[in-house]
Amino acid sequence: MKWEGNRESDNVEDRRGEDGGGGGGGGFGFGGRSIGLGTVAVALVASYFLGINPLTVLQMLSGGGGQPVQVQQQAPAHKPAADDQMARFVSTVLADTEDTWEQLFRASGKQYVQPKLVLFSGSTPTACGTGQTATGPFYCPGDQKVYIDLSFYELMKQRFKVSGNFAQAYVIAHEVGHHVQHLLGISDKVDAARRRSTEKQANALSVRLELQADCFAGVWAYHADQARHILEDGDIDAALNAASAIGDDALQRQARGEVVPDSFTHGTSAQRVSWFKRGITQGKVSACNTFEAKQL
Structure with a gap:
């Protein structure tokens, strides 16, 4: 993926190295429930590969019931250092989504x-509650922010053999896709339903x-490539291969040896x-428009 030299976004807050105020314990609290690290690992996989807000995954895996604990938002943090290559990359991807949308x-x-x-x-x-490294990247509609610990990319490379700039950009584009759904009122309608x-x-x-957020990420890639020629040979194939490996059916089969279609939440x-x-x-x-599609 070609990205160097393109515009970087000013909408990046760097809170790394700061006290997050969320505690350093081994769990994630929901409505009085505590989520262990084993469950958090499942949410981490879902957040990266399936695109869902990991806070929602954790709530579902804890048995539902209760909303994420609300916390007071801290003041906006400083911008990343100019020599931080990975921060520059995600800033450039964010700028590209801004231009497209x-x-x-x-x-x-x-x-x-x-x-x-x-x-x-x-x-x-x-x-949406306290975000932790173990929950992976996610979008919070309450403050209209995408959250990511950049060490997550290295973890995915080592544990799940997923790498490449376009795969990393796709993660951000998918979360921005959820932001687009929020702005269009789609998410609120779905939540109510x-x-x-x-x-x-x-x-x-x-x-x-x-699936609509997946499609929106594709829409971004189409227009970004048309305008700035960001895609290189192998980028699309790599993204499609990754998507194929991490559908609900693939992850369930790997985790439990069987597939339960009624429990699918991502496709x-x-x-x-x-x-x-x-x-x-x-x-x-x-x-x-996945909501009017007779067949997904």
């Missing part, structure tokens, strides 16, 4: 509100939400590949 929103008569990208280490307060639904129906709605490997491919080949937001 501002153009697309403007074309449809809407105004794009840029999200913030927060770099942290250890733990940090968010409007989920509250009125059975567990099976709620899971099916989550699948459509996540199968084939579905994730299909919707990302649809976004990156068509480049249209209208192509990403």
Whole structure:
């Protein structure tokens, strides 16, 4: 992926090395429940590979019931150092999503509100609860910020053999896709519908939400490449191969040896590949309407 020399975003907060105020314990609290590190590891995989907010994953795995503990947001932090290569990379990717979505929103008569990208280490307060390194990257609609500990990329490279700049950029683009859903009011509608639904129906709605974010990430990649020629040989194939390896069916089969379709919340490997491919080949937001698709 070609990115050096492109514009960097000013919407990056660097909280690394600061006291996150979230504590350094081995668990993650939800409604009085404590989540152990084994469960957190599952959420970490889901957050990277499946795109869902890990705070939501942890809540579901803890048995639901209760909302994430609300914490007071700290003041905006400083910008990353100019010689921090990885921080420059994510800043450039964020800027690229800004340019793409501002153009697309403007074309449809809407105004794009840029999200913030927060770099942290250890733990940090968010409007969705305390974010921790173990939960991986996530988007919080409460403060419209994407959170990421950059050491996560090295962990994914070592543990899951996932690497490459475009795969890393895709993680951010997917979370920004959730921000787009928030701005368009899609997330709120889905959340309201989920509250009125059975567990099976709620899971099916989550699948459509996540697949749409996959498609939105593809839409970003299409326009970014058209405007700035960021893609190199192998980038798309690598992303598609990664998506194929980490669908709900693949992860369930690996974790428990069987697949339970009614419990899917993110989509199968084939579905994730299909919707990302649809976004990156068509480049249209209208192509990403998973909620009206008869077949995913």
